[in-house]
Amino acid sequence: MVAKSFTTDGLAPFRYEKAYAALIVGFENTTVYIHADNPERLALLNEAVTHGGEPVGWFCLRDGRLEMGLLQEYANELWARQYLHGLTEVIKARIAPADGLA
Numbered sequence: 001m002v003a004k005s006f007t008t009d010g011l012a013p014f015r016y017e018k019a020y021a022a023l024i025v026g027f028e029n030t031t032v033y034i035h036a037d038n039p040e041r042l043a044l045l046n047e048a049v050t051h052g053g054e055p056v057g058w059f060c061l062r063d064g065r066l067e068m069g070l071l072q073e074y075a076n077e078l079w080a081r082q083y084l085h086g087l088t089e090v091i092k093a094r095i096a097p098a099d100g101l102a
Helices: 002-010 041-050 078-099
Strands: 019-026 031-035 054-062 065-070
Touching: 019 041, 019 078, 031 041, 041 054, 054 078, 065 078
Parallel strands: none
Antiparallel strands: 019 031, 019 054, 054 065
C-alpha cells in the first residue's frame, strides 16, 4: 500500500531530527494531519485512506521555520499546489502559539 510506504519511508527521517512533522491527508470537506511521532501513524493513515482521504503532502516545523511540500505524485497538479498553499496559514495559526513561529 502506498500509505505504508510513505509513512515508513517519508516521515521516518523527521523522527530522528529536532523537528515536528506531519503528513497532510485531504478529504472533500476537511483535512487530517498524521503526526510523524505518533506510534499509531500507520494505522491512522490507513484508516484515513479507507475513509476516502488522500495523502497529498507534508509539513515540518524545524528551527522555527515551516516547510511544506507535496507528495511526488501531486507535484505537477495545480489543485494540489493550491490546496497546500491554502493550508499554510491554517497550519501556522495552529502551531505558532506553541512553537513561536512567526
